[in-house]
Structure formats: C-alpha cells, structure tokens
Amino acid sequence: xxxxxxxxxxxxxxxxxxxxxxxxxxxxxxxxxxxxxxxxxxxxxxxxxxxxxxxxxxxxxxxxxxxxxxxxxxxxxxxxxxxxxxxxxxxxxxxxxxxxxxxxxxxxxxxxxxxxxxxxxxxxxxxxxxxxxxxxxxxxxxxxxxxxxxxxxxxxxxxxxxxxxxxxxxxxxxxxxxxxxxxxxxxxxxxxxxxxxx
Numbered sequence: 001x002x003x004x005x006x007x008x009x010x011x012x013x014x015x016x017x018x019x020x021x022x023x024x025x026x027x028x029x030x031x032x033x034x035x036x037x038x039x040x041x042x043x044x045x046x047x048x049x050x051x052x053x054x055x056x057x058x059x060x061x062x063x064x065x066x067x068x069x070x071x072x073x074x075x076x077x078x079x080x081x082x083x084x085x086x087x088x089x090x091x092x093x094x095x096x097x098x099x100x101x102x103x104x105x106x107x108x109x110x111x112x113x114x115x116x117x118x119x120x121x122x123x124x125x126x127x128x129x130x131x132x133x134x135x136x137x138x139x140x141x142x143x144x145x146x147x148x149x150x151x152x153x154x155x156x157x158x159x160x161x162x163x164x165x166x167x168x169x170x171x172x173x174x175x176x177x178x179x180x181x182x183x184x185x186x187x188x189x190x191x192x193x194x195x196x197x198x
Contacts (some may be wrong), residue, residue, distance in 0.1 A: 130161030
C-alpha cells in the first residue's frame with residue numbers, strides 16, 4: 001500500500017464513526033447504516049486506487065465519503081421501491097389468479113341450482129339414498145339401517161341415482177353454448193367438477 005493510500009485510509013477511518021452515526025440517524029437501522037458506511041468506504045478507496053485518479057488528490061475525503069453514502073442511500077431507496085412495486089404486482093397477480101372471476105362464480109352458482117333442481121325430479125327414496133351416500137358420506141350399511149331397507153336396495157338406489165346424475169350432466173352439458181369436453185381445461189366448462197355432485 002502506497003503512502004498516499006495509507007494516509008487516505010487513515011483519514012477515512014477518522015470519519016468512519018461520524019458517518020455511521022449520521023447514517024443511523026438517517027436510516028434508523030444500524031445494520032443498513034453499517035452496510036452503507038462500509039460500502040461508502042470501499043467506493044472512496046476504490047476510486048482513489050483507479051489509475052486515472054492516482055495523481056488526483058482528494059480535497060476532502062470526508063465530504064466525498066458522505067456524498068457517496070448519500071448516493072448509496074438514494075440507490076437503496078430506489079431499489080426498495082422497485083422491489084416493493086414488484087412484490088405488490090406479484091401479490092395482486094397471484095390474488096387475481098387464485099380468485100375465480102365473477103363470471104365463473106355465477107356459472108358455478110347457476111350449475112348448482114340446476115343440479116339441485118334436476119335432483120328434485122328423482123324419485124324421493126332414490127334421491128334420499130343418493131344424498132345420504134354422496135353428500136353426507138354415509139356407508140351403505142348406515143343408510144340401510146337408517147331407512148330400514150336392505151343394503152342391496154341401497155346399492156340399487158345409488159347405482160340408479162348415479163346413472164340419473166350422469167344423464168342430468170349430459171343434458172346440462174348439451175345445453176351449454178359451444179360445449180366441450182370437461183377434461184379439456186379449466187375454461188372448457190363449469191361442469192368439469194361434476195364428480196363433486198355425482
């Protein structure tokens with residue numbers, strides 16, 4: 001290290017504590033203040049070591065050190081602003097992707113109303129067995145005991161209701177404009193989740 005470098009480092013070190021105190025007051029964060037003080041020190045030293053600046057005398061190392069720190073604070077604030085804007089945009093995008101559109105919600109509500117209306121057309125016992133089995137998750141044995149019928153009768157009701165349900169969905173699917181295969185994708189049809197009903 002040259003004598004010039006040594007004297008510069010010595011002078012910078014004299015102002016390092018003042019700079020850190022100034023930065024802590026400005027930033028209200030000791031870690032950020034320490035980082036910016038260190039980076040300012042490195043910048044000023046690196047600038048003095050450039051071949052083009054070797055013969056140049058830094059008039060006021062303290063003023064240069066504080067100016068570099070000020071510029072770093074501005075850069076850090078800009079960076080944080082960009083990061084915050086990006087985070088907000090990403091959050092908004094994720095929220096919009098996660099939340100179904102009002103059109104989708106309306107279509108699903110309409111679908112549920114139509115399915116319920118169609119299920120009301122089933123014979124009462126078949127509908128009751130079907131709802132106990134599919135909607136409430138009772139076993140065939142529980143349903144048989146509850147309704148006082150055999151398990152074989154429950155199984156027949158479930159099979160017939162499932163066939164009826166498939167017919168209901170086929171009918172609803174046929175009524176959709178430009179109806180497509182529900183497996184084609186999430187935008188193909190609100191009937192894609194028919195297993196939730198049947």
